[in-house]
Amino acid sequence: MAKLTTRTEDYSKWYNELVVKSDLAENSGVRGCMVIKPYGYAIWEKMRDEMDKKFKETGHQNAYFPLFIPKSYFEAEEKNAEGFAKECAVVTHYRLKTDPNNPKKLIVDPEAKLEEELIVRPTSEAIIWNTYRGWIQSYRDLPILINQWANVVRWEMRTRLFLRTAEFLWQEGHTAHATKNEAIEETEKMLHVYADFAENFMAMPVIRGIKTESERFAGADRTYCIEALMQDGKALQAGTSHFLGQNFGKAFDVKFTTNEGKIEHAWGTSWGTSTRLMGALIMTHSDDLGLVLPPTLAPIQVVIVPIFRSDEQLEEINTVVDKLQKELKLKGISVKYDDRKENKPGWKFAEYELKGVPVRIAIGPKDLENGTVELARRDNLTKETQPLEGLENYIETLLTTIQKDIYAKAEKYRDENMTKVDSYEEFKKVLEEKGGFILAHWDGTAEEEAQIQEETKATIRCIPLNNDLEDGISMVSKKPSKQRVIFAKAY
Amino acid sequence: MAKLTTRTEDYSKWYNELVVKSDLAENSGVRGCMVIKPYGYAIWEKMRDEMDKKFKETGHQNAYFPLFIPKSYFEAEEKNAEGFAKECAVVTHYRLKTDPNNPKKLIVDPEAKLEEELIVRPTSEAIIWNTYRGWIQSYRDLPILINQWANVVRWEMRTRLFLRTAEFLWQEGHTAHATKNEAIEETEKMLHVYADFAENFMAMPVIRGIKTESERFAGADRTYCIEALMQDGKALQAGTSHFLGQNFGKAFDVKFTTNEGKIEHAWGTSWGTSTRLMGALIMTHSDDLGLVLPPTLAPIQVVIVPIFRSDEQLEEINTVVDKLQKELKLKGISVKYDDRKENKPGWKFAEYELKGVPVRIAIGPKDLENGTVELARRDNLTKETQPLEGLENYIETLLTTIQKDIYAKAEKYRDENMTKVDSYEEFKKVLEEKGGFILAHWDGTAEEEAQIQEETKATIRCIPLNNDLEDGISMVSKKPSKQRVIFAKAY
Known part of the structure; x- marks a missing residue:
């Protein structure tokens, strides 16, 4: 067996080789789409089953919604459309026929053109909220707590096995609530479910936080996330939970009668994790000899x-x-x-x-x-x-000891690679030489955030939950800041 | 709660009402695609988990292959293309853009046309055998015993919840073997797994048989099936298992070196069951008050x-x-x-x-x-x-007694509705007045089969396994026949 490229030689090459050689997945004949091989799928099944159990324990039920979303549904929620409807797989026809010039070839039948194009779901808020309209009339119909395990497609130009593929497997929770507070509570609850899963099952320490507006889910009022640190000093977003406000309630006219007889729009949340977690798992624990799997996930x-x-x-x-x-x-x-x-x-x-x-x-x-x-x-x-x-x-x-030790090792690495910096020069130096999570002051504007990203490729991964308050001066605009946020280069 | 239409009033209406009112599923905003609601999905999950267990017990592993299949892959296996590539969802573009004439509308970006169209999988033989080519070199790589749980799309014109939908959920087993006998053994083994599941878990008696050539899977050399009888006297094909011969091995050039050093094409099987089983479950047991669920499947x-x-x-x-x-x-x-x-x-x-x-x-x-x-x-x-x-x-x-009693009741109904007939007149009379499974002699030709279907809408559901031999005269052509086959109108 030829040895793997080592992580220090070429981290990215190490990752690609490892995924293929350890029989987790491979590229398919279809651009950007992967084949998840039995060994990889067995690990994903364990992740899925454990998350599914946690979702059910927290009162959620599974359901299944259509793969296709009519184009016009995306026009209903403008931000969601901007974020998702652009790079997507578009079904325009529903029939092939034999090529009249070559009986061995198939061609698209021009007579079988759809009246309205269908988009292969990149995420299902649109189709699900369109359905919820029929399910929700009274406060008695709420909350609706549903999760879906499904495949989704986003037409990514540069793809990498598990980390970024055109088609991937995921779960997407979609809940509807009578009040803002209840929806926010749900959003936070699911973030903690994800964090517990990541830490106790994947042995992967994560930081729980809130995204800045620029990094928010298209269509959400607030996005929570868990962020993990990979061995090459880059961050990986491992799960997100979105408070959708009444955005989809309004876009899809989902209204209900309150206890007091008023008519209001429903409040929403959505939350998701995907086969990307496989990439996170690999890059958190594995070494130059191959995979290192926590016992909980080892087939x-x-x-x-x-x-x-x-x-x-x-x-x-x-x-x-x-x-x-x-x-x-x-x-x-x-x-x-x-x-x-x-x-x-x-x-x-x-x-x-x-x-x-x-x-x-x-x-x-x-x-x-x-x-x-x-x-x-x-x-x-x-x-x-x-x-x-x-x-x-x-x-x-x-096995229990190994599980703990693997977590402790990853946590130690993460902690050793969290650096507080107080100037932009220091920031750039740490980013260049060490990477990792960098805690720095930020003035709270999208402008400064964009400038830093432009100049360093680092983004604000999150504003940690329960962040310590600390007076400081932001790195670029030199404006006052009340807390540090976490910057990193990210997958 | 308004009462259901009764089965005698209108069986088809009873079915549709029952599916919706009992919260199993509903039609979506997307033509032919259904929403499987939590109560329905919970039943499907139980089916899936039990089948999955049986597949694993018989040595199979799960994997996941791409949703999309390049059009040219279908050109490789002619019969499969004829059977499946025609009525299908075709992805032709990978981007939408804002309509320059109306910023609130989205249009397909004509510049984002795919070089080769992608078909949303109607079944995955083509993409899977294209992948197996890379996995199989030696007899040591065989057998490959893989199953996939997935969604598939067939562009059906007339759809009915669970029974016939454009998108449905299913499992598809795809195995590759070194010898013909081993592949046939696998095909038969999985038929019996299906039959055991149907009878012991769904409490639904089935007949195990072989399809005639006209009813065979497109691309198979032999198709086995389990056939169940619904309460309206119509048959429902509840699962199929196909011996593919070397058809896909040859079409996708999947070759291996035998133990003796020869080069041969791999032998294949595929087998599937789908959310159609939900329809079978409902129509086998339920009554005018609603669903009757066997305890094994009741959420x-x-x-x-x-x-x-x-x-x-x-x-x-x-x-x-x-x-x-x-x-x-x-x-x-x-x-x-x-x-x-x-x-x-x-x-x-x-x-x-x-x-x-x-x-x-x-x-x-x-x-x-x-x-x-x-x-x-x-x-x-x-x-x-x-x-x-x-x-x-x-x-x-x-609960055990109920499970048995439900099975016994369905079996009694099935047995009472299996009629031997010896003339075409009797055949038509029974078909008209009673329906059910009709056992009749057939001359073995596609012509007689087609004529009977044309004139009566009944098809040959199967030639039962271990069929009793009995000399007779076929109904239409009056040619000699060695055994009876099972005719019925079917879903």
């Missing part, structure tokens, strides 16, 4: 590799492994026994390192004699000898 | 309705119900307590009958005195009084 948590020179030895090992596998499975631990003869143990070790299997067990004839196994951790690459007796309990605890 | 298995005249009475009931709910949940039974004051018990009874909740418990002050509850079954509408003590055990058993 295989433990791999067992037999070391043998004869069939007789293998048979003896098999007996021991059969028992161990059963014990591990009883504890809900997913385990794979790789007893293939065509590959040597060293090859297998490298393979499962590449695939990020958290724990590797090797068992050879000497281990059988001693009643031990060799146990290797993927995250910190340590090895130890452990007694076979009670191994299932040891591994159960070890 | 709410038990509903508890308090009967009270005062808050004091309600509080006493609450104490008893709290305990009962906990006991039921411990057994994994989903239960809802509807203590809303704005609706009367009678209204609630009708509501949960409409929604098909299998078991309803009513508790009033007299019940409290006697230590009993009133228990009503949705399937056969019987009521009984049961002691509160040990009720959770009684209900656990009852």
Whole structure:
């Protein structure tokens, strides 16, 4: 197996190679669209199932809305249209026919032109609020708490596996409420659901914050986000939760009678996370040998590799492994026994390192004699000898330890790469030399924000929630500022 | 609540009303596309999860392939193109822009025309086999056993909720094998997985069979199917499993080196079920009061309705119900307590009958005195009084009984509506007066099949697996026949 490009050699190349070589995903024959391979999809399924559980625990139900959105729906909410309706896949016809000049070719049938073009959903606010109009008459119909798991399409020009693809998988929550406060509460609740998921399930520390107006979702009054820091010092937005005000309620005329008999427009929220999280997962934990997966997300948590020179030895090992596998499975631990003869143990070790299997067990004839196994951790690459007796309990605890250690390592990296700066010169120097999250004063205007982005490519990732107040002077305009915000270059 | 149209009044109207009134789905603003509402989606989720489990138990993994298929891919497999590439959604452009004549309108940007049109997948053989070419080099790479959960689009002109919609949700299995026999084995295995699911989970009896050439999947060498009988005497194809031969292997040049060093094309299968199963479920079990759901698929298995005249009475009931709910949940039974004051018990009874909740418990002050509850079954509408003590055990058993009884009822109906006929006159009479599955002799030609369809609208649903051999004379051509096949009008 050829080695991966290392992160210091070329971070971007390392990422691309890793995604493909570890069998997570690959580019398809369709520009910008990826194939998510079984190993990658198994990780995504685990993410999806855990988030889905959290959504349901917080009172949400799943539903499904159409893939297509009539063009005119986008005209209803101007900002949303500006943000999303421009770069999109447009369906204009509904039939192909055989080319009369070449019976082996298909052509678009010009007679099958749609009266109104359909847009492949880039996000579903428009179609969903158009539907909610029929569902909401009274305050008794509220709140509506719905989530959808779906594919969406945004015609991105430069694409990268998981991080930016024309088609991607995501979930989008769309809720409607009777009051502003309730909608804001929902928006914040879902932000915390995302943050909990990212930290406790993906072992990825995140900063919870609010976007500036320029970075806000098109159609929202306020956008909350979780921001994670990748190993190359760039930020990645890992989830967003939007307070939509009455923007979609008004655009789609969704009105209800209040408890007091008044007619009002419904208040909305929407919130989403996507297969982009796969990119975040990879870039938070993995190393030059391959993936590092937190046990919660690993399709295989433990791999067992037999070391043998004869069939007789293998048979003896098999007996021991059969028992161990059963014990591990009883504890809900997913385990794979790789007893293939065509590959040597060293090859297998490298393979499962590449695939990020958290724990590797090797068992050879000497281990059988001693009643031990060799146990290797993927995250910190340590090895130890452990007694076979009670191994299932040891591994159960070890998986929890690994999960914590992976988080702690990522948190340490993140904390070491959060830098307070007090001048624009310092800002540019840190950005250049170290990257990471840079905490700096900002005058609160879109102008200063735009100038900084123009000159440094760094953007304001967020204004952290519960931010400490601190008097200061903004970096460029030198105006007074009450708090620091977080700048970074971002994916 | 207005009553449903009855099945005898107008079966088709009954179906449409039921789907909408029981909150399963509704039509959307997009022609032919439906909105699957939370209650309907919750049922579909249960179907999906159970099938997914069965697929994984039989060695399959999930993956995800692009929504779009380049037009030219369809040109590769001629029959598949004929069958699927014609009525489809065609993406021709990738950008909208503001109308220069009206800044509030969006128009398709003529400069953003795709070089090659993209088809929204009607089925994914083409894109998947194009991908498999890169994955398969050696017999060691086989078999590939992959399933995909996805949305697909077929531009149907006349649509009906769940039964025939332009966009629908489905799963599509796509496997590649080194030998013909192995592929046929896989095709048959998945047919039996479908049949087991339909019978044991949906409580819907099915006939397992093989399609005639005219009814075969476009691109397959052999199509297996499960056929169910609806309450109006029409058949519904509930799942298909296709042996693709080497058709896609050859069309997409998917070759591998055999164990003996020869180069061969891979053998394929594909198999699918869709949200159409929701329609089958509804039409198999439901009655004039609403849905009848088998307990395995019911989002709410038990509903508890308090009967009270005062808050004091309600509080006493609450104490008893709290305990009962906990006991039921411990057994994994989903239960809802509807203590809303704005609706009367009678209204609630009708509501949960409409929604098909299998078991309803009513508790009033007299019940409290006697230590009993009133228990009503949705399937056969019987009521009984049961002691509160040990009720959770009684209900656990009852749910199993209901599941069996619902199946038995559907099976009885199906068996009573399978008629052997020996002449074309008898065939037409039975078809007209009774419908159902009609077992008749056929000469094996597409001509006779087409003539019968032309004259009666009945098609050959399938040639049952393990069919009894029986000499006979075909109905129209009067040629000798070795076995009966199953005819019916179909959805």
